[in-house]
Amino acid sequence: MDRVSSEQSMNAENQDLVSVGSSIEAKSLLTKVAAWVSDRNIPFLISSIGMIAMLLWAGSFKMTAPGAEGIIPLVSNSPLISWHFKVFGPYVGSDLIGLTEIIAATLMIVGYLKPKAGIVGGLIACVMFFITSTMVMTTPGAIIVVKGLRYMSFTGLFLFKDIISLGVAFYLVTYFGKRAILSENKN
Structure with a gap:
């Protein structure tokens, strides 16, 4: 994996997926549960x-x-x-x-x-x-x-x-x- 895509991957993983103002947001109950598990x-x-x-x-x-x-x-x-x-x-x-x-x-x-x-x-x-x-x-x-x-x-x-x-x-x-x-x- 090259340096740029590695950095993008890390930034995406470190984002809070359910926070307000995030460009990516969990919408369904199932994805909210997954985001909750990930965030913790x-x-x-x-x-x-x-x-x-x-x-x-x-x-x-x-x-x-x-x-x-x-x-x-x-x-x-x-x-x-x-x-x-x-x-x-x-x-x-x-x-x-x-x-x-x-x-x-x-x-x-x-x-x-x-x-x-x-x-x-x-x-x-x-x-x-x-x-x-x-x-x-x-x-x-x-x-x-x-x-x-x-x-x-x-x-x-x-x-x-x-x-x-x-x-x-x-x-x-x-x-x-x-x-x-x-x-x-x-x-």
């Missing part, structure tokens, strides 16, 4: 708080014996990260994965005040969730066959949520990115 920044708040809570909780759990043991079959079968356990072992390896999640969450928290930190936290989450999203295809038992039809097992569904989390992480990168761009251009 609800998508960002739910996405960021949910992501931060999940990363802190999951990261902390991975630093326990049950947490480490729970991810052994996932990590061990992934061509993208199985080397990690071979180098560090499952317990230290799990600690490092948990620490990475906690660092990403912490950077997102800092991103509320310093958006560039939020960008870094979001990018870390993008890498993590890309790797875990591929585990749907590499983890034995993630896909099962029932009466000739393929379904995701509980493990498969557990991993599939990381595809959604990958989308949220990219959304947070763009949100923090727009805030950082606005901050850089405040002069």
Whole structure:
């Protein structure tokens, strides 16, 4: 996206769509509800708080014996990260994965005040969730066959949520990115 259209996009997104005197106004009840949600920044708040809570909780759990043991079959079968356990072992390896999640969450928290930190936290989450999203295809038992039809097992569904989390992480990168761009251009 070029600089001009990027600036126009940011200005359009930052407009209050239902304010008096605005060139664009929500008219139907449905669009007024959408504008109300947008004006209060609800998508960002739910996405960021949910992501931060999940990363802190999951990261902390991975630093326990049950947490480490729970991810052994996932990590061990992934061509993208199985080397990690071979180098560090499952317990230290799990600690490092948990620490990475906690660092990403912490950077997102800092991103509320310093958006560039939020960008870094979001990018870390993008890498993590890309790797875990591929585990749907590499983890034995993630896909099962029932009466000739393929379904995701509980493990498969557990991993599939990381595809959604990958989308949220990219959304947070763009949100923090727009805030950082606005901050850089405040002069």
